[in-house]
Amino acid sequence: MRDQESLTVPIGLDRTSHRPLQEQLARQLAQAVDNGQLARGHRLPSTRTLSRRLDVSRGVALAAYEILYARGYLESRRGSGTYVADTADRPAAVRTLSRPAPRADLVDCTPGQATREAFPLAAWRAAWRHASFQPPLACDLPAGGLPELRQAVFEHLRRTRGLVAEEHEVLITTGAPQGVAHVLAALGTRGRRVAVQDPAPSAWGQAVEYAGATAVALPADRDGGWTGVVPPSCPVAVVSPDGPAPSGTVMPALRRRQLADWARREDGHVVAVAQDHIAPSAAPLPRLLHMAGDRVAVVGDFRTVFSPSLRIGYVLAHRSLAGDVVRCVSRGHDQPSAVAQSAMAHLLTEGHVTRRLRRLAHLFARKDAVVRASLAPLQPGINLAAPGTPGVVVVHLPDHTRAEQVHAELGLRGVVVPTLASYHLPGRPAANALVLGHxxxxxxxLRTALGELIAVLRADRAPVNRACGL
Known part of the structure; x- marks a missing residue:
């Protein structure tokens, strides 16, 4: 089959959109795979042919393919070309709510990934040994998860986040995005609008879509903080009070009170996504759960603490809602194995999770200092945002250097650095910035990523310097 004939789905790129062209292209190709328009094993055009057909640079086409490689949609066959991966025919719900491992030959700086550095291997082995010594269950898994894990998560949230929730129950899921989707389904949001903190990880918007709702952004001020207004006709707001990637902006006490007041006044609900990679604060702010009670559900997971393959998350829901959430979990068969739940319970009760979080805080602080010191010579041309989400630095670029162009050029060099625009809902304006997860x-x-980023940024500003006589 000739390359010119190997792409049979229509592609439309909006050059006026704030979403980079390569991300638009990757999204449309991924949707074509999800919808069955592109079957597994289907050969795709070369990047040169695709760029010519769509009238874009080859860097855009290559960067889009790299995104799809990293997400498990595509595979390369030596001497033959690029094909839809054999694993790409999994159900869309599974793929959109989980992030496949990146290719080994890429340096993927997308935030939200786990690190193997200083991994507590002895504790990890002990937990699985403990779980394997338990006799198998004589019946099906309890609908809400193993009691010992539910209690261990409950104590973990009380100890590390100060959550006192006697009227709430812990339910076990396979991850935070899945938890968001199950809570929204239990609240009956299908066909309705759901307010989502913006910017935020794309998995949040995907979870809203999976629940059959439409995500709309919570209005933000110039600094990216919520303005205190919830869009009309939104019965639920999905937020992370303690700061989601990429900005890590912590919701102040005043905004928390406003959100709790809105939930009580408008008969609304709040889904609070817990960020377990953030070290507990010495002076914690008031918790939404304590301010709005039965109007708040907390979701989270441990994917960045140990490994995404563990696939264990939780929902802390009021008893009046817990039964509906359990039914949604059961309907979606969204339960980790009994062995995995038992191992996670051991890791929590023995204090290994808390120790791991403290260790990660030190590791992230050291690498953050390396990133900022390495990029300092490029200032004031670039501007590094104040420390926010641990392990992430937002790099604001000058107007003449477009973030999507730098992203595409880095993709050609084997380095994936997302743009800030990719963390916004479609149509939302975004600052001209990159999000460097380290x-x-x-x-x-990290040295490779920084070296390539510095080289691209210096090459981009060299013409400007010559034009200015520098």
Missing amino acids: GHLSDRA
Whole structure:
């Protein structure tokens, strides 16, 4: 089959959109795979042919393919070309709510990944040994999860986040995005609008879509903080009070009170996504759960603490809602195995999770200092945002250097650095910035990523310097 004939789905790129062209292209190709328009094993055009057909640079086409490689949609066959991966025919719900491992030959600086550095291997082995010594269950898993894990998560949230929730129950899921989707389904949001903190990880918007709702952004001020207004006709707001990637902006006490007041006044609900990679604060702010009680559900997971493969998350829901959430979990068969739940319970009760979080805080702080020191010579041309989400640095670029162009050029060099625009809902304006996730990178990979980023930024500003006589 000729390359010109190997792409049979229509592609439409909006050059006026704030979403980079390569991300638009990757999203449309991924949707074509999800919808069955592109079957597994289907050969795709070369990047040169695709760029010519769509009238874009080859860097855009290559960067889009790299995104799809990293997400498990595509595979390369030596001497033959690029094909839809054999694993790409999994159900869309599974793929959109989980992030496949990146290709080994890429340096993927996308935040939210786990690190193997200083991994507590002895504790990990002990937990699985403990779980394997337990006799198998004589019946099906309890609908809400193993009692020992539910209690261990409950104590973990009380100890590390100060959550006192006697009227709430812990339910076990396979991850935070899945938890968001199950809570929204239990609240009956299908066909309705759901307010989502913006910017935030794309998995949040995907979870809203999976629940059959439409995500709309919570209005933000110039600094990216919520303005205190919830869009009309939104019965639920999905937020992370303690700061989601990429900005890590913590919701102040006043905004928390406003959100709790809105939930009580408008008969609304709040889904609070817990960020377990953030070290507990010495002076914690008031918790939404304590301010709005039965109007708040907390979701989270442990994917960045140990490994995404563990696939264990939780929902802390009021008893009046817990039964509906359990039914949604059961309907979606969204339960980790009994062995995995038992191992996680051991890791929590023995204090290994808390110790791991403290260790990660030190690792992230050290790497953050390396990133900022390495990029300092490029200032004031670039501007580094104040420390926010641990393990992430937001790099604001000058107007003449477009973030999507730098992203595409880095993709050609084997380095994936997302743009800030990719964390916004479609149509939302975004600052001209890159999001450099570094906490999960080895020292060698971090040096490679920084070296390539500095080289691209210096090459981009060289013409400007010559034009200015510098």
